[in-house]
Amino acid sequence: MNKIIIKKFGGTSLTDLNRVANLIKNDIEKGYNVIAVVSAAAGFTDQMAFQARQISNLNCRQELSEYDVLLSAGEQISCGLLAITLLSVGVNAKSWLAWQLPIVTDNFYSESKIKKIKIDHVKRSFAEGYTAAIIAGFQGIHDDRITTFGRGGSDISAIAFAVVFGIRTCEIFTDIDGIYTADPKIVPRARKLKSISYNEILEMSSSGAKILHNRSVQLAMKHNIKVQVLSTFEEVEGTTVLHEKDVLERYLITGITYSTHEALVTFTNFANTLDTLRDIAGANVKVDMIHGSSFLISKFDVDLMTKLLNKNENYVVNNNIAKISIIGIGVMSNTEVMYRTLKVLSEKKIEILAVTMSEIKISIVVQKKHAEALIRDLHTEYELDV
Ligand SMILES: Nc1ncnc2c1ncn2[C@@H]1O[C@H](COP(=O)(O)OP(=O)(O)O)[C@@H](O)[C@H]1O
Numbered sequence: 001m002n003k004i005i006i007k008k009f010g011g012t013s014l015t016d017l018n019r020v021a022n023l024i025k026n027d028i029e030k031g032y033n034v035i036a037v038v039s040a041a042a043g044f045t046d047q048m049a050f051q052a053r054q055i056s057n058l059n060c061r062q063e064l065s066e067y068d069v070l071l072s073a074g075e076q077i078s079c080g081l082l083a084i085t086l087l088s089v090g091v092n093a094k095s096w097l098a099w100q101l102p103i104v105t106d107n108f109y110s111e112s113k114i115k116k117i118k119i120d121h122v123k124r125s126f127a128e129g130y131t132a133a134i135i136a137g138f139q140g141i142h143d144d145r146i147t148t149f150g151r152g153g154s155d156i157s158a159i160a161f162a163v164v165f166g167i168r169t170c171e172i173f174t175d176i177d178g179i180y181t182a183d184p185k186i187v188p189r190a191r192k193l194k195s196i197s198y199n200e201i202l203e204m205s206s207s208g209a210k211i212l213h214n215r216s217v218q219l220a221m222k223h224n225i226k227v228q229v230l231s232t233f234e235e236v237e238g239t240t241v242l243h244e245k246d247v248l249e250r251y252l253i254t255g256i257t258y259s260t261h262e263a264l265v266t267f268t269n270f271a272n273t274l275d276t277l278r279d280i281a282g283a284n285v286k287v288d289m290i291h292g293s294s295f296l297i298s299k300f301d302v303d304l305m306t307k308l309l310n311k312n313e314n315y316v317v318n319n320n321i322a323k324i325s326i327i328g329i330g331v332m333s334n335t336e337v338m339y340r341t342l343k344v345l346s347e348k349k350i351e352i353l354a355v356t357m358s359e360i361k362i363s364i365v366v367q368k369k370h371a372e373a374l375i376r377d378l379h380t381e382y383e384l385d386v
């Protein structure tokens with residue numbers, strides 16, 4: 001059997017099927033077989049999620065199971081369209097949905113984890129002369145029901161296929177030519193990184209950088225898979241994700257990210273805060289950055305929290321906040337980073353609503369209206385601008 005290459009195409013790439021098909025065809029002409037993991041076309045999953053949330057808060061398992069049926073639809077469309085495009089340019093391609101292989105997961109609808117992937121069908125198809133296997137990303141099955149892995153989860157599918165096929169490299173194709181020190185849509189002078197460590201990109205993706213799903217990075221790190229982030233539209237060197245010891249460049253700060261997906265909840269009666277936090281955590285709501293009598297939760301969980309706290313009115317919810325994270329190995333032990341961060345905040349007269357630190361990340365919560373300019377100012381302060 002030919003050697004296999006794994007390529008994942010995100011939603012932003014699938015707007016140009018001919019380009020994607022050409023990238024796959026080039027590898028096949030060089031003698032490889034290709035496993036192409038696909039997402040839904042950009043915006044499709046968002047639109048489905050929006051429609052579902054107009055109908056329901058999706059608080060019960062049965063609804064979440066149906067939500068997964070809906071959310072996984074876009075990947076099926078991409079599979080069919082890409083396979084037809086490949087066949088039309090002479091590539092012997094075949095598409096595979098999760099149930100056909102199968103990709104077996106646990107039963108946590110909308111946040112499921114892969115337990116097992118059966119690869120016999122794909123192997124057999126290559127043996128029969130197919131050269132491209134198009135796999136629907138982001139989806140699995142549990143007891144004959146469709147599951148999904150969490151938004152952005154087709155990166156997880158791609159790395160999982162690299163693991164089960166024993167392939168050491170996984171190529172992630174997107175609309176940008178690599179990982180930058182900040183989102184270039186916000187910081188036009190952001191710098192492209194040649195390489196980045198698993199730990200740093202893990203912190204970046206957990207703190208709002210969309211570029212890779214954090215669980216895909218964990219999986220790649222665990223199985224020693226080199227991840228390459230590449231552009232679908234430009235043939236240039238991308239960014240490689242690897243172990244810290246193999247990273248070439250080193251800056252004081254590796255990247256700055258921001259997220260507006262959280263709400264800041266502040267209790268006016270501090271005495272109740274601990275009991276309340278216990279109840280919230282017991283209801284499976286993730287609590288982040290506890291700061292005095294304030295804490296962060298996902299905006300999606302605000303309704304659930306409000307229901308849990310129906311008798312308690314001693315709190316306020318602020319939805320107009322942003323969490324800015326400064327990431328770099330050893331940021332906490334280097335006092336210079338905190339000094340320079342506080343200097344920028346005080347010069348710009350920006351109030352800190354909450355702050356946390358770890359050895360690799362400093363996160364600060366500020367009013368959302370300050371966030372984008374603040375990221376640019378911090379980026380300049382740390383001499384990251386190109
Ligand atoms: N540090 C960063 N480096 C590169 N891109 C970033 C970064 N932070 C955020 N992004 C954004 O991530 C986008 C790619 O992610 P996404 O839209 O989910 O792609 P895909 O559809 O391929 O999965 C880029 O267009 C870019 O705006």
Ligand SMILES: N[C@@H](CC(=O)OP(=O)(O)O)C(=O)O
Nearest residue numbers: 010011039045151152153154
């Ligand atoms: N279509 C899914 C899965 C995914 O991974 O998408 P993308 O690769 O475009 O981020 C989503 O939008 O969440």
